[in-house]
Amino acid sequence: MINIKFQPMDINVRAGVGENLLEVARRNGIFIDAPCNGGLSCGKCKVRIIRGVVDFNGNNHHIKDGELKAGYVLACNTKVIEDLVIEVPSGESSYMNGMKIEDLSGPRDQKIFQRARDQVLNNGMKFCSYIKKDYLEIDLPTLDDNISDWDRIKRHLRNQLGYSMVFCRLPMLRKIPSLLRESEFKITITHIPRGDNRTTIINMEIGDTTNRLYGVALDIGTTSVAACLVDLYEGKLLAKASSGNAQMKYGADVIHRIIYATKNNGLEKLTHAIIHETINPLLKKMYQDAGVDKNEVTAFVAAGNTTMSHLLLGIYPDYLRREPYIPTFSGAPFIKASELELEANPETFLYILPSIASYVGGDITAGVLASGIWASEENILLIDLGTNGEIVFGNKDFLVTCACSAGPAFEGGEISCGMRAAGGAIERIEIDNNSYIPKFTIIHNEKPKGICGSGIIDLIAEMLKTGLVDRRGKINRDLNTDRIRFDEYNIGEYVVAFKDEWGIEEDITITEIDIDNFIKAKAAVYSGIATLLDSLGMDFDMINKIYIAGGIGSSLSIDKAIEIGLFPDIEFDKFMHIGNSSLMGCYLTLMSEDARRKMEEFSKEMTYIELSVYPGYMDEFISACFLPHTDINRFPTVEKILEEYSTNRAI
Template sequence: MFKVKFIPENTVVIAKLGETLFDAARKAGIFLDAPCNGLGSCGKCKLKVLKGSVNFRKSHHITESELAQGFVLACNSKINGDITVEVPAIQTSALSGMKVEDLAGTKDQQIIDTVINLAAENHILFNSPMQKAYMELDLPSLDDCISDWDRIKRHLLKNISYSEALCRLPILKKIPHVLRENDFHATVTYFAENSERIRVINIEPDDTSDRLYGAAIDVGTTSVAAFLVDLYNGKIIAKASAGNAQIKYGADVINRIIHATKKNGLQELTHAIIKETINPLLKKMRQETHISKDDISVMVASGNTTMMHLMLGVYPDYLRKEPYIPAFLSSEYLKAADLGLEAYSESLLYILPSVSSYVGGDITAGILASGLWSEDQNILFMDLGTNGEIVFGNKDFLLTCACSAGPAFEGGEISSGMRAAPGAIENVRIDRKTFEPTIDTIDNQLPLGLCGSGIIDAIAEMFRAGIIDSRGRLNRNLKTRRIRFDEYGIGEYVFAFRGEYYIPKDITITEIDLENFIRAKGAVYAAVAVLLNSMGMDYSGIDKIYIAGGIGTNISMNNSITIGLFPDLPVEKFKYLGNSSLMGSYLTLRSTDARKKAEDIASHMTYLELSTDSSYMGEFISACFLPHTEIERFPTVKDPRKII
């Protein structure tokens, strides 16, 4: 048995001979950004050995320079003695520093207002099913000796338009004490189960009828975002976001499903999303607004089907196996305390309904928020994050599919890729003569890596400048210090040299990165093509394109067209929606009508399984070029050097 010390956390764990540094880090509770879940393919779990040594396999992910400095991949380094390792800053910031679409700025407030107005125009009333009522009850006497609960029911049913009221045992236990503490004056919180019946979920001794709060949560594969909402006026009083702590078990849903099949794996994944991610966000918002957890009466969550299984602790393995059957697609309101969520013990949680194993409640929420379901025009909805989901339709039909794009759009599977956090390169321009780049980073911090929008810009600019060809191969004939090749013959372009910025390492895009990203964009483009083909339509039939998801507000539509991610249509047809999943959860939190509409949307969406479509693989292969093998599909990108 050996001691493994992690710096700068100064955490020490005991490890067995032959145990990997990756497993030791997990045991120590150290977050490592490992999209491949320790399989050795992503090259992200780099640690620096300060003292001692490990047995490791050489990898093209570790350069000779990094090796000389003591860097190793945690997943392929086996412990053979006491050791001290340093966790790089980019690892520790990857989770806590993540920037998520939290709808905070002026532009994003306009998105919120647009969504609310659109819902109102479509006759969605903002009628929350959760309400409060202050009661001044008649004191009991020998002439009026009904039970405390019957006294409450008599008052409620007399003053509100329901014919039945009920409550659970915890409320019955509170009632006699609360009523007598305040001379039979009290406030009840009740939930409208249907048009006839309410359920009392809380009783308080004071007049708290002015305080009624709920939380809307988007549970993404990569990140989680939340709103705290005043249910009386719909005002968003706090917001919070963070990386999904499940990332340490893999960047994509397949790796996490596989982990869930291991001993204690499902419990670890549920703990990561509830205890390590959602609860800290709820706590942060409560502290900002000075409200207690007992003030949160209801929550609405949306996420892909796998995330909802993992959040509820439901075994997910059959989602990934043909015929891809989920354990559930929808559920009734759940008791939040049963999941360990930090809210009032009797508060309720609603999960937006999914459509299939790979089209989840986040897409249902997005379609609800976008208003696509009420449109006359043909609209293409694309949610681009860790997964790629597509919906095409209007008020008469909704056709959907999902593609396995992988985590590339959020920096995964890219050697210098990172999620959108301070220091991430989000905009890139390259001089056509000198081949020198100009970069912009989030919050103007020193560059640490490339996020999704930065990667799209980088590839488009490299293509236009002739630095790469249509296959993503570097031009070997260019004379520039930015292009170099390693001992394996793999080329890379350097966006930021370590010595120029005083950063831990050079920030580059390699030919392997380019191949990974081109496959990801090819999967999305091919999915759109198959979806349209199944309707007997082509791209000319698209009137509008809505872009949503974690790919970021700074995404350039022109650059996305240049690389063949989006169809070559006028940019005026494109609209960025931001975090449409969170907005759909927000609407559902505020409105019974919105919840019913979301359920209607999910039930009427037709799912197309791409894995059984014989045309998909051909479309995918054709799309794995810049911008596409059939260049006539991209008339504005025929001569890349002339596209500005």
């Protein structure tokens, strides 16, 4: 065995000779970003060897000669052979909690929040929890009245509350003898009524605690996880928490995680990462912030894409990625919190919102509920721009949906200087039309570390308008600026931030390869929209509103997204950002049994379009792999902008 010290965390671990360095870090809970899950394609898992020797295959374009001399290696392509001291790049250790994540806390979110509640109420639905609490003062046992404790409770519920059939599970039964006597037979029960005369007890407490009833809504994203603690009486949000999804260390997208799940103990590691390393810490933080005991949490609703739902439950997911792409379940049964070791009352039922297909999950079902498409007279397009790209189109009469193979580009994946939306990420960019010097906004006003999804959209749009790239995404070789340069393979790049100017380790650049990767991602979304409409014999003019959901939406410039051909060229006032619609849908499901039933109803009626086999989709995708599109007539606004910029440069 050899000793390895990871800096700056100052963590010492032991490893066997010949072990893979990335796997050593994963096993010991040390986060090293590896979007491609060790496939050698992303180059994000760079670490520096401070002391010691490793077995590293330096033949990789991600490690430049200068970096190699400075001790940098790719953790995924490195074997440990002797004692080591390793430096993990700054920010990696705090990356999980430093991400900019969409929740329900901002002023705009409060308006969205109220709009979603009103949608439920205005459609005649009740807005109250299905979980009930009742205070009982039970007759004391005597020699004359000597029935069992459990029968005594059932008798009281039958006589006082009208429940002729009362159920509980073994954990509740075990609490009864001591709890009744400690409370002098004055207790509060938490129960789930089913019909007029049936109920199931899921918690018992000493005394009158009927004023405390809590639930949790949880959005499990591929990249990030957001949660809120809810007062089930008033529907108030008492606390919120969010972080990166700890599964990120096993790959940036669902395909990489599915593949990892097929490896030895891979599924167990992924399930442990989402429950014990991500969800439970968030729950503990909320409980502490709100002064709530975990045993008081008796309702739990979660949503995620289909893969995330499978991994949460520890269900083998590999058939999701294999034709004909069949999930193990669409709607999961209610599951006890204790079965998953969640930090909540052990008897709490976890409800997971149903999926539509292998790549359209419960997060989209939740988004449809929260957005109100199901009740709309207008034709509404819902686009979720997370790690996976999902689209829904319809109104109260029909709903069709599809999933786009956009990959992780919108989260900064597959981009050399791309990163997720965290401190140091460039999120907004403008480029001067004459000097080609950029101005940008950085999250938390830190030194720039990379570019997140919204920043990449801005950057490519600005490069197109200023003539830095042509419509194929190729860098202009005739411009006189030190911000354009070419490597030994004649691949061009544009320098967004010089290292000497900002005091950072490396220049922040975007290459022609990066631009090509992003063009393919945006083309997947645009062609998905076009194909979905074509399947209905409709066109872009028939869209009344476009709702943008997902973390990228909060900082996304709609005009720039149109300029690169991500969204169709329609009126700006038709676009609306609706925040974390998945978390909002979970909240509505938590608070309204009527809303849950409505959601289950329309989820069964949604039509799924499999793009990979849809006639004409590939032609549509290839046509969209230009800026903004091969058919510029589809983007008259963009055509006019490009002409104006070209004229200004000529002058």
